[in-house]
Amino acid sequence: MRFYLDECLSPKVLEPLRSVFKTHDFLDYMTEGLKGTKDVPLLREIATRDVDVFITVDRAQLTVPDEVRAIKAGSCHWVGLRQATGGGLSKxxxxxxxxxxxVAFISDNAPSAPTAFRPKASGREHHQLFSEVVPISSL
Structure with missing residues (x-):
């Protein structure tokens, strides 16, 4: 499968994706020369590049009629991630x-018809991540 990551996602996530999903292609605005391309022209352009899945954090795209038309015309799956909170390495x-x-879910379960996916954010804030935090010395 060919995945395109929108400009709103950090290119730093490309290498882990490529490392884990070796049989898939991961493209972004830098590798495709599409930096700064507005949404409708971008969606039309990636349709010409045989992209199977478009991934963005711009979840509002499904509320803008011109963008919805471009998504439908492109015939690829659309994924609208929630913007991760915080900053730095945690984000x-x-x-x-x-x-x-x-990507794992879509790779294994993608329907043949183009589908919009809105995944919930993964992970938790640091205070929700652990069920227990205790000093080793107290064990």
Whole structure:
């Protein structure tokens, strides 16, 4: 499968995706020379590049009639991720985890007809991540 990651996603997530999903292609605005391309022309352009899945955090695309028409015309799956909160490595890790789960699911379960997916954010805030945190010395 060919996945296109929208410009709103960090290119830093490409290498982990490529490392885990070796049989898939992962494209982005840098590799495809599409930096700064507006949504409707972008969606039309990626349709010409045999992209199977378009991934973005711009979930509003499904509410804009011109963008919906471009998505439908492109005949690929559309994934609208939730924007991860926070910053730095935590944000990158949550985005990466959501992408890994989403790509794995779509790779194994994608319907033949183009489908819109809105995955829930993966991971938790640090205070929700662990069921227990205790010093080793207290064990």
């Amino acid at each position: 990158l890790a949550r985005t990466g985890a959501t992408l890994l789960e989403t």
